[in-house]
Amino acid sequence: MTDLSQYLPILIFLGIAVGLSALFVFLPMGVSRLTGTHNPDAAKLSEYECGFPAFEDSRSQFDVRFYLVAILFIIFDLEAAFLFPWAVSLQDIGWAGWTTMMVFLAELALGLVYAWKKGALDWE
Structure with a gap:
């Protein structure tokens, strides 16, 4: 017990x-x-966070650019989260760890260039 x-x-x-x-x-x-x-009053109850009125219908269309920006933010936030432990342990992991991180950063850079060329970062 x-x-x-x-x-x-x-x-x-x-x-x-x-x-x-x-x-x-x-x-x-x-x-x-x-x-x-x-x-x-009306001024106190108005929308101040997003800048446009709340939706009446939950099934209404929402601009996909908000999702694209959020996904790109998460990707580069995770990149930063991987860089800190890598930098701390770089002396222990040696050249193999350095090469692996450079390949990872190159893939992310290619993804950023692709998103930039496709216009995912342009806000009209």
């Missing part, structure tokens, strides 16, 4: 974290309603 008392500090920590999170979320909303500063 396991001793579940070892989990008590974790449960206390989680309880405090949930309590503080709820306090930070709901306390400002309650204070604004009590003090009268909760006054929504």
Whole structure:
């Protein structure tokens, strides 16, 4: 049988974290309603993140360029994520590791040139 008392500090920590999170979320909303500063109008409820109104229909067309930019960002973000551990361990992995990374970077550069030539980076 396991001793579940070892989990008590974790449960206390989680309880405090949930309590503080709820306090930070709901306390400002309650204070604004009590003090009268909760006054929504058209300017406050307008779109400010994406710049265009939200869709009424979830099946409406969405521009594919947003997805292309997101995919390219993920690809080059992963490239950076691979470069840091490679740079740290370069002394241990030697020329084989250096050559492998250069092949990887060449493939990514070819992909970038291809995307550039196809116009995936052009925003009209």
